[in-house]
Amino acid sequence: MKNKHFLTAQDVMEMLGISLFYAYKLIRRLNAELEAEVFVTIKGxxxxKYFIERIYGMSTDKEVG
Incomplete structure (x- = not known):
C-alpha cells in the first residue's frame, strides 16, 4: 500500500480483515466526512492519508520538534 494516494474497497478489506460490503460502507462514511469539510472525493x-488518520488515529505527517 506504500505510495498509494487512494485505497480501494479491496485494499480496505485486506487491511482491516472485514467484508467487502463493510469496506464499501466504511469508504462511503469516510468520504461523507470529507465532503462535509468541502473536499472532493472519488466514489469507491x-x-x-485520511483513512490512516481516522482508523488508526495517527498522523501521516512527520512533526518537526
Missing part, C-alpha cells in the same frame, strides 16, 4: 476510493 478513500484518501490513504
Amino acid at each position: 476510493r478513500v484518501s490513504t
Whole structure:
C-alpha cells in the first residue's frame, strides 16, 4: 500500500480483515466526512492519508520538534 494516494474497497478489506460490503460502507462514511469539510472525493476510493488518520488515529505527517 506504500505510495498509494487512494485505497480501494479491496485494499480496505485486506487491511482491516472485514467484508467487502463493510469496506464499501466504511469508504462511503469516510468520504461523507470529507465532503462535509468541502473536499472532493472519488466514489469507491478513500484518501490513504485520511483513512490512516481516522482508523488508526495517527498522523501521516512527520512533526518537526
